[in-house]
Amino acid sequence: MNAQKSPQNELTDIKVSLKLKLAALWASFMFLYIYIDYFHLYMPGSLKDMLAGKAFVYDVTQAFLLIVLITVTIPALMIFLSVALPAKINRWVNIIIPAVYIPYTLLNLAGEAWVHMVLGAVVELALLCLIIFHAWKWPRIS
Numbered sequence: 001m002n003a004q005k006s007p008q009n010e011l012t013d014i015k016v017s018l019k020l021k022l023a024a025l026w027a028s029f030m031f032l033y034i035y036i037d038y039f040h041l042y043m044p045g046s047l048k049d050m051l052a053g054k055a056f057v058y059d060v061t062q063a064f065l066l067i068v069l070i071t072v073t074i075p076a077l078m079i080f081l082s083v084a085l086p087a088k089i090n091r092w093v094n095i096i097i098p099a100v101y102i103p104y105t106l107l108n109l110a111g112e113a114w115v116h117m118v119l120g121a122v123v124e125l126a127l128l129c130l131i132i133f134h135a136w137k138w139p140r141i142s
Contacts, residue, residue, distance in 0.1 A: 018134060018138065018139070019082055019083045019090065020083065021134055022078075022082035022083075022090075022094055022131060022134060022135065023078075023079050023080070023082040023083045025127050025130055025131045025134070026075055026078040026079045026082055026131065027079050028127055029075055029124055029127045029131075030072075030075050030076055030079065032120050032123055032124050032127070033072065033075060034072070035120070036116070036117060036120040036121075036124075039116055040117070043112075043114065055068075056111060057111075071104070074097060074101075075097070078093070078094070078097060081093065082094060087138065090135070090138075091135050091136075091138045092135075094131055094132070094134070095132050095135045095136060098128040098129070098131045098132050098135075099128075099132065101128055102125060102128050102129075105121050105124050105125055105128070106121070106125075108121065109121050
């Protein structure tokens with residue numbers, strides 16, 4: 001028997017807007033970004049250092065925490081901004097900000113890097129590169 005595929009069984013490939021793809025990539029990045037820091041709390045000595053007011057080799061001060069909050073706030077806002085900004089600005093913001101976060105992500109591996117941190121950083125880097133790639137290839141009006 002020669003069975004033909006009926007159109008009713010075919011799945012529709014729904015086109016997702018580029019802005020939504022960028023927002024989803026930023027959301028994925030943020031989940032990893034936060035969970036890597038969260039899992040760091042389970043590493044031996046982390047809580048002891050926190051209670052002593054230390055983060056890596058830095059003293060935890062208001063200025064330190066403000067800088068850390070800024071580094072988390074930017075990608076968190078990019079989830080919204082990727083959807084809300086006009087195309088021309090959106091494209092450049094989604095090229096520049098990930099380009100800044102790539103060395104920052106690598107810098108976070110300095111010192112004691114456990115396998116979970118390396119894996120997380122590799123996936124974060126892949127997500128940042130995908131953001132740059134999609135923004136770079138932003139469709140033009142023909």
